Amino acid sequence: MMTDPIPNWQRVTGWVLSGLLAVPFVPSxxxxxxxxxGFIEDWSKTYPAGSALPxxxxxxxxxxxYLVPKTRYLGGLLMLAYLGGAVATHVQAQDGMxxxxxxxxxxxxxxxxxxxxxxxxxxxxxxx
Numbered sequence: 001m002m003t004d005p006i007p008n009w010q011r012v013t014g015w016v017l018s019g020l021l022a023v024p025f026v027p028s029x030x031x032x033x034x035x036x037x038g039f040i041e042d043w044s045k046t047y048p049a050g051s052a053l054p055x056x057x058x059x060x061x062x063x064x065x066y067l068v069p070k071t072r073y074l075g076g077l078l079m080l081a082y083l084g085g086a087v088a089t090h091v092q093a094q095d096g097m098x099x100x101x102x103x104x105x106x107x108x109x110x111x112x113x114x115x116x117x118x119x120x121x122x123x124x125x126x127x128x
Contacts, residue, residue, distance in 0.1 A: 006114075006115070006117060006120075010114045010115070011114065011115050013111075013114050014091070014111045014112065014113070014114030014115030014116070015109075015111070015115055016111075017107050017108075017110055017114065018066070018067065018108070018111035018112065018115065020107060020111075021063060021066070021104065021111070022109055024100075024104055025059050025062070025063040026060075028056070028059055029056045029057075029060040031052075031056070031065070032052040032053060032056025032059065033053060033055075033056035033057065033060070035052060039052070040052065041106070045101040046058065046093070054087030059126050060072070062075055062079045062082055063075070063079070065078065065079075066079055066108065066112075070088065072112060072116065074111050075118075076108060076109060078107055079105070080105055080108070080109070081103040083102070083104055083105040083108075084101075084105075086101035087101045087102060088118050102123070108119070112119075118120070
């Protein structure tokens with residue numbers, strides 16, 4: 001059975017979208033792990049101080065799992081679960097920012113969809 005190759009522009013667009021996730025994940029993980037001066041004081045206004053480091057490690061791990069081709073599905077699913085928790089947190093805080101993790105999740109899965117043939121086969125957008 002011959003499969004059509006993914007057009008190069010879609011593969012590149014998928015990787016660009018996936019790379020854009022570095023914008024929210026890397027700085028967020030960095031601040032939670034490195035905990036620069038003043039960070040814990042601000043963080044502990046809404047969350048327990050001890051939760052920053054584990055959440056930073058989780059964020060970084062999810063992002064790496066998502067980018068590594070062999071673990072991309074696991075990373076994508078775990079990232080989606082993590083972002084669901086972020087949506088719930090923003091809704092609970094009533095800060096109106098719940099849409100941010102939703103957008104990040106859509107970008108993550110769109111990036112994966114554009115660059116991955118197996119995911120396209122599992123979730124076809126157009127019937128043949």
